[in-house]
Amino acid sequence: MIANLAFTTPILLAALAILPILWWLLRAVPPAPIKRRFPGIALLLGLNDDETQTDTTPWWLLLLRMLAVAAFIIGFAGPVLNPEEDRAGSGPLLIAMDGSWASARDWPARTARVEELLAEAAREGRPAAIAVLSEPPVGELTFQSADTVAATLAGVQPRAWEPDEDTLADWQTRLGDTAFETIWFSDGLARDSRADLLATLNDKGDVTVIETPRPVYALTPAVFKDGRISVTALRSPSGAARDITISAIGPDPNGTEQELATATASFAIGADQAEILLDLPTELRNRVNRFEVQGTRSAGAVTLTDDALKRREVGLLSGRNDQEAQDLLSPLYYLNKALVPTADLIEGALQDMLLASPDVLVLADIATFSPAERDDLLDWIDEGGMLVRFAGPRTAAADIDATDPLMPVRLRAGGRSVGGAMSWGEPKALRTFTRDSPFFGLTIPEDVQVNSQVMAQPDPDLAERTIASLTDGTPLVTRKPLGDGQIILFHVTANAEWSTLPLSGLFVQMLERLAISTRPAEIAAEDLAGTTWVPEETLDAFGVVRDAGNLAGVAGETIAEDPIGPELPPGLYAGEDRRIALNVLPADATLAPSSWPAGTKIEGIVVAQETPLMGALLSLALALLLVDIIASLALSGKLRGSATAALVLIAVSALPQQSRAQDDARALEATSEVVLAYVKTGDSALDRLSDEGLKGLSLSLFRRTSVEPADPIAVDLETDELAFYPLLYWPITESQPTPSSDAYAKLNRYLRTGGMILFDTRDGNIGGFGTSTPQGRKLQALAAPLDIPALEPIPQDHVLTRTFYLLQDFPGRFTSRDIWVEAAPADAETAEGLPFRDLNDGVTPVLIGGNDWAAAWARDARGNPRYPVGRGFAGERQRELAIRFGVNVVMHVLTGNYKSDQVHVPALLERLGN
Secondary structure, rough: OOOOEEEOOOOHHHHHHHHHHHHHHHHHHHOOOOOOHHHHHHHHHHOOOOOOOOOOOOOHHHHHHHHHHHHHHHHHHOOOEEOOOOOOOOOEOOOOOOOOOHHHHHHHHHHHHHHHHHHHHHOOEEEEEEEEEEEOOOOOOEEEEEEHHOOOOHHHOOOOOOOOOOHHHHHHHOOOOOEEEEEOOOEEEOOOOOOHHHHHHHHOOOEEOOOOOOOEEEEOEEEOOOOOEEEEEEEEOOOOOEHHHEEEEEEEOOOOOEEEEEEEEEEEOOOEEEEEEOOOHHHHHHHHEEEEEOOOOHHHHHEEOOOOHHHEEEEEOOOOOOOOOOOHOOOOHHHHHHHOOOOEEOOOOOHHHOOOOOOOEEEOOOOOHHHHHHHHHHHHOOOEEEEEEEEEEHHHHHHOOOOOOOOOOOOOOOEOOOOOOOOOOOOOOOOOOOOOOOOOOOOOOOOOOOOOOOEEOOOHHHHHHHHEEOOOOOEEEEEEEEEOOEEEEOOOOOOOEEHHHHHOOOHHHHHHHHHHHOOOOOHHHHHOOOOOEEEEEEEEEOOOOOOOOOOOOOOOHHHHOOOOOEOOOEEEEEEEOOOEEEEOOOOOOOOEEEOOOOOOOOOOOOOOOEEHHHHHHHHHHHHHHHHHEEEHHHHHHHHHHHHHHHHHHHHHHHHHHHHHHHHHHHHHHHOOOOOOOOEEOOOOHHHHHHHHHHHHHHHHHHHHHOOOOOOOEEEOOOOOOOOOOOEEEEEOOOOOOOOOHHHHHHHHHHOOOOOEEEOOOOOOOOOOOOOOOOHHHHHHHHHOOOOOOOOOOOOOOOHHHOOOOOOOOOOOOOOOOOOOEEEOOOOEEEEOOOOOOOOOOOOOOOEOOOOOOOHHHOOOOOOOOOOOOOOHHHHHHHHHHHHHHHHHHHHHHHOOOOOHHHHHHHHHHHOOOO
């Protein structure tokens, strides 16, 4: 081998040594002519010879011949680029795979490499075994023939959790006494269990580690942070600066899962964490059910959300009786209006509300508490509650102790209002919120002014606890942490007596940020003791959310304390009054790259493909000889005739081979899977619409049926073969060219051999297919040379109405029901016991309509509808019916009159309500 190049017959390379000798021979033969002066040569001056011969061969022609000879020698030596090395080993082979969520991102590449290793072991007669470390096999380690193990590889899948240290320690005791070689497929993450397992495997024989240099991306659970959703992205290993896109996924108003928002997480150079902050409207936030990293297929790159991101319970309590007060003067009026859209409100006595464990408690002008109330409030705040207080006349007049723990700051003794009369000469505006404030980024309206407030006593901690202030620097909102919770004080009233703040939209935004910034206390075993949680959805290793089915309930203590594993898979668990999301990674998780001891052999997962170079070098040698021939003819003046003919012959012989190769590749692509096709119209925008529409229909077929179509193909009627495609979608435009006679011959052959053409005039059939619209008239002209049977409007009992879905309407972007199909025989009658006639024993060759189905089917790259259909829910229902019609058409093409068989009658009658 020379670097990545090897030779099957390297001894032939010794022939390269004769190249200098060959150069000398070509220079010496024929010998150079001897020059003699002859007086009679003057008689030959002015004559032209038809043939010329140089006295020496040009150096560049010699070099060309040397290269041709060298290419022949090297080619026959059998060069191979990136040769596969036979693994030097004997005895049993153990393939150990971490099989965690971090392995899922490139699982196909891992299984492909395992297939190569097992094939090599089978050739050498070595027994083998596979062990997925995230869920090790039970019992003693057993080796089987490599072919038998390879047959089970399709069932080997990664898990949505990491290998457990205790489970691996138990498995190590069951490895037996037999020596074996180990190939360890690592997921690239560091964990404590690796050292002991590596030592055990080294005692059994050689160990080779295989892992990919691709980074691992993961997300920690989403949390609220200063009024916005915070999601932290992790990567391992760190490296160059990199941006990744994180999507918020949830149902739209119609219940269809969509991408609701996206954000970019930017990793700095050498950073392994990046944070994004999403400021979503309340309605949109409540619909988010997970966040995921775009383009990464792993459970770690998905974080599920639970009730922690949903509506909060907020308790409201006023310091005065509001029953006889007018609404606008009530301290709770503006609070109710502001919080109703974002939270569930609780009103009642203070101790009653504390028993309901609200997330936030808002007190409007309540200055003093009884000792029991004070103790209960402190305990509630310490466990994670948020207390929001508003000032007022009672607060200003009360004699509050300077060390009151329920106040975030010390209030000024005596006159706690500015000027004694609680008024200023000039009302004050709000100062722009600082970056460390939860209100940062909110716009302050010009009409928000404060004319009275309670004043804070100067204190070393005052600046740190102030999160909003007036233009003169006096605090407007202060905050103090207490245990796991916090206390917030608005230094103005909750109504419009002291300021215009409650009258503005800023008031709503400030309350929303504060109300949503509190999370429940950390889940502890004592909080969940005695409860049972039933899994609703689970997350597989590839990050796909699946229905949990009949999985048994899990004790609350297990959810709080046990790690993610086979008995506690990640997912969404429901209790009596809330749901808890168990994600792969906890909030404080970090990702560290794996570190292997010195001397450990490490290989990459992807091995460069072995490429023989003999054919390429021999072809190069022949090409150089051809150039040599042409150059020699040019030097001798004989190029004009024979060489030109040879070049033309070579070019002509090469073109059909290239064309045949292209045709063969297209035929293989069209026949290896079900492929839908559309007719090229010459209108690029319409052809793009047809492509998007058939892609959307193919996606619906993949999701809803057992048909798994490949991407659609555009068909040129003049040059492409049509027999490969079960269905042709042909949109009609006024300007599209008329096919040639050869194209019509192919179309008629296609229709007679079982193909279907779906003609779509895209005019809503307002002209009755030809009576008035340009598309209708063009359709008549295009269809005239086609061998189309008699047509009729689709009857109610046509097999198209029940091939997959039960339908009576076939809308697209338009809603006309007039669709034309092959007419039924005149003597078709309803058979006894059947609710329909025996119509169309085969497949109708043509289907004609004008509802613009492609626009209704079309989806963009993210799977979202490309074009609007109808309005609101009715429009989405129309789109759904259009998709069902497309599914029925494809199933009709593939199954014919299958749904007319007697065996389907009971089910159809039941669905039809008969």
